Amino acid sequence: MRRSERQSLTLARAPKLRGAVSAIWLRLVLGGLLLVALALRSAPAEAQSNLRLAYINSERILEGYTGRQALLDGFRRDVEGWNQEAVQRKTELDGVGRDLAQQSPMLSDEKRRELEQDYQRKLADYDAFVQKIWGADGLVTQRNEEVLRPLVQKIQQIVADLAEAEDYDLVFDAADGNIVYGNSTLDLTERVLATLNAEYSTETKQGP
Numbered sequence: 001m002r003r004s005e006r007q008s009l010t011l012a013r014a015p016k017l018r019g020a021v022s023a024i025w026l027r028l029v030l031g032g033l034l035l036v037a038l039a040l041r042s043a044p045a046e047a048q049s050n051l052r053l054a055y056i057n058s059e060r061i062l063e064g065y066t067g068r069q070a071l072l073d074g075f076r077r078d079v080e081g082w083n084q085e086a087v088q089r090k091t092e093l094d095g096v097g098r099d100l101a102q103q104s105p106m107l108s109d110e111k112r113r114e115l116e117q118d119y120q121r122k123l124a125d126y127d128a129f130v131q132k133i134w135g136a137d138g139l140v141t142q143r144n145e146e147v148l149r150p151l152v153q154k155i156q157q158i159v160a161d162l163a164e165a166e167d168y169d170l171v172f173d174a175a176d177g178n179i180v181y182g183n184s185t186l187d188l189t190e191r192v193l194a195t196l197n198a199e200y201s202t203e204t205k206q207g208p
Contacts, residue, residue: 059175
């Protein structure tokens with residue numbers, strides 16, 4: 001089964017780490033299943049009645065993954081560094097703005113224009129920096145995807161192996177809100193999570 005990856009962009013000057021990660025995560029795991037579900041509407045009724053369905057909750061898997069902390073440590077460091085640089089740039093910008101407002105009546109036209117140009121330059125630099133980091137396809141989004149992609153691939157492989165072994169035709173993700181009701185016997189979340197954590201434990205013991 002082919003699955004496409006969809007991304008969610010988190011735009012904020014001081015993004016909440018967990019929220020940013022979760023939003024992208026929910027769309028990376030099994031993102032193409034909705035297209036498959038739509039395609040099933042045109043399938044023969046007999047084929048549909050024979051389908052074996054199951055679901056997972058990717059948000060629960062992310063929260064319960066024992067390697068989550070280690071996985072996100074590098075991402076947190078990057079975001080903290082970008083936040084600090086943004087604060088520094090904003091502080092410099094505000095300083096120039098205060099100087100301009102306070103000194104403007106006493107400045108010559110030439111000096112006033114110089115300060116105004118300096119302020120506009122710093123403002124443009126600051127706005128460009130914010131967009132580079134937190135804008136569409138910014139570094140936060142890119143780094144987030146880079147960090148999560150190996151984990152997403154592991155989840156997809158575990159789900160695929162489980163589906164193949166037990167003859168499931170479709171496995172949906174309840175975290176995206178598209179499942180109104182699901183019988184708990186169809187929920188594979190804890191089984192996927194147990195396998196994922198077991199793999200992490202083995203990898204940790206073996207070392208790099």
